[in-house]
Each structure stands twice: as structure tokens, then as C-alpha cells.
Amino acid sequence: MALITGASRGIGAATALELAEQGYRVVVNHRASAPQAEEVVATIAASGAQAVAIKADVTVPDDVTAMVDEIDRRWGGTDVLVHNAMTPFAITSFAKLSWEQLGGKLDSELRAAFLRTKAVVPGMISRGYGRLIYMSTGLSRHARDGMITLGTAKAALDQFVRYVALELAPHAITANLVAPATVEGTRVTEQFTAERMREFAAATPMRRLVRPDDVAKTIAFLAGEDAGFTTGHSLPQGYRTMKG
Structure with a gap:
């Protein structure tokens, strides 16, 4: 069973569809997008797979606990967690940045990862199996004007996941990150002009933006048996990682 947070649209929806196609029962988590989430569930159900x-x-701790309890009652536990839900952040320069903006993003980013991981790990340990997959961003390593809050918060998430991976590896539980460059069709990209988006696309090796399906397929690999010896890694997408 796979739980994908923030799965009503974009990367989350693409991941839900991909994992359902791979044979997983899927939980489509959302915060306030019930119609879109139900549409994803309907699409999965139409293909013959199971989703809710x-x-x-x-x-919110009580929300997380209630969700995990419902999953346990319905399907007996979570085998794959895809931590995708994006918490809000300010696009601003350091000169205009307030501590409330930076500290607020750090708190919400790590709080969400901490709560979800704490909730599913005991069951994974008891079953001797688990896949933890977290959405990061290349901005945690490659700075970009205006993205200091997101880049800093995701850098903290990256290190959190490395420690989780180290501790849980003896239990056959893996923890990895997927770190795409700019992904088309997300709430983040909606805040940029068309000209800026063309600049982002031109800066990638393939001269296009990362697509949600690209990310979903990488997540599906990390969720599968072939990635059983892959843990503590961050898989970049769309960045120039080699220098000639």
C-alpha cells in the first residue's frame, strides 16, 4: 500500500497513477482539494486498481494520526510513503526576508516530514519492510534568486532523510529523496512568468522543464524491489550535474 501526500494534482497525482499502474493500492491524500483528489481516485478505479x-x-498531528489509523484499518499499514505535500513559502530576497518567513517554512517543512515518518515507521519496522520517499528540490544545492526559503528548508529535509536512512536500514527500510529542477504544472511554477519558465527550461540538459510523469517514474523505481539496496540518496532531475 502506498500513501502519497499532496496527491490531488501535479507530481502527487502523477505518482498516484503510476504506483496504481504498478499494482499498489493507493491513498490519495489532500488538505483541501476533495474534488480533484476524488477525480484521481476515479481514474485509478477505472483502471481496475484500488484507491481512496x-x-x-x-x-497537524491529529490529522496525521487519524489518517494512519484509517489506513491501518482499511489495508493493514503503509508500505510506501511518498512525502510530496508542499507547504507554503515566500519567494523573496534575503534583503527582504523576515525570520517569520524563513523560520515558518523550516518549521512546516520538517514538521510535516517528521510527523508522517514517525507515524508510519513503527508499522514498517514490525513488518520488516518499508520505502520512504521525500520530494526535495535541486534548489537545496543550487541557489536561485528569490528561493532562499524553499532551498534552505529542503536542504534541512535532505539531511533529515539521510539520518533516517542510516537508522532504519537494518530494518530493510529505505529512505531517499527525489530532487527535480523546475517542474511544469505545479503551484510553484504558477508564480513565474512565461519568459522565466522558458529560461528555466533552456538551462536543463534536455532543454525542457521536468514533467510530473518524469518524477513519478523515479519515485516508482525507489518504491520497488529493485531499489532495495538504495538508501540515503538524492536523485536529481533536470540539473546539469557533470562538467566537461
Whole structure:
């Protein structure tokens, strides 16, 4: 069973569809997008796979606990967690940045990852199996004007996941990150002009933006048996990682 947070659209929806196609039963988590989440569930059901939408704010402990309890009752536990839900952040320069903006993003980013991981790991340990997959961004390593809050928060998430991976490896539980460059059709990209988006695309090796399906297929690999010895890694997408 796979739980994908923030799965009503974009990367999350693409991941839900991909994992359902791979044979997973899927929980489509959302915070306030019930119609879109139910549409994803309907698409999955039409293909013959099983899915359910569950409303929960991943930064609220009681919501997370209730969601996990419902999953346990329905399907006996979570085998794959895809931590995809994006918490809000300010696009601003350091000169205009307030501590409330930076500290708020750090808190919400790590709180969501911490709560979800704490909730599913005991069951994974008891079953001796688990896949933890977290959405990061290349901005945690490659700075870009205006993205200091997101880049800093995701850098903290990256290190959190490395420690989780180290501790849980003896239990056959893997923890990895997927770190795409700019992904088309997300809430983040909606804040940029068309000209800026063309610049982002031109800066990638393939001269196009990352697509949600690209990310979903990488997540599906990390969720599968072939990635059983892959843990503590960050898989970049769309960045120039080699220098000639």
C-alpha cells in the first residue's frame, strides 16, 4: 500500500497513477482539494486498481494520526510513503526576508516530514519492510534568486532523510529523496512568468522543464524491489550535474 501526500494534482497525482499502474493500492491524500483528489481516485478505479482519498493536513498531528489509523484499518499499514505535500513559502530576497518567513517554512517543512515518518515507521519496522520517499528540490544545492526559503528548508529535509536512512536500514527500510529542477504544472511554477519558465527550461540538459510523469517514474523505481539496496540518496532531475 502506498500513501502519497499532496496527491490531488501535479507530481502527487502523477505518482498516484503510476504506483496504481504498478499494482499498489493507493491513498490519495489532500488538505483541501476533495474534488480533484476524488477525480484521481476515479481514474485509478477505472483502471481496475484500488484507491481512496483521505483528507489530512500533514502538519497537524491529529490529522496525521487519524489518517494512519484509517489506513491501518482499511489495508493493514503503509508500505510506501511518498512525502510530496508542499507547504507554503515566500519567494523573496534575503534583503527582504523576515525570520517569520524563513523560520515558518523550516518549521512546516520538517514538521510535516517528521510527523508522517514517525507515524508510519513503527508499522514498517514490525513488518520488516518499508520505502520512504521525500520530494526535495535541486534548489537545496543550487541557489536561485528569490528561493532562499524553499532551498534552505529542503536542504534541512535532505539531511533529515539521510539520518533516517542510516537508522532504519537494518530494518530493510529505505529512505531517499527525489530532487527535480523546475517542474511544469505545479503551484510553484504558477508564480513565474512565461519568459522565466522558458529560461528555466533552456538551462536543463534536455532543454525542457521536468514533467510530473518524469518524477513519478523515479519515485516508482525507489518504491520497488529493485531499489532495495538504495538508501540515503538524492536523485536529481533536470540539473546539469557533470562538467566537461
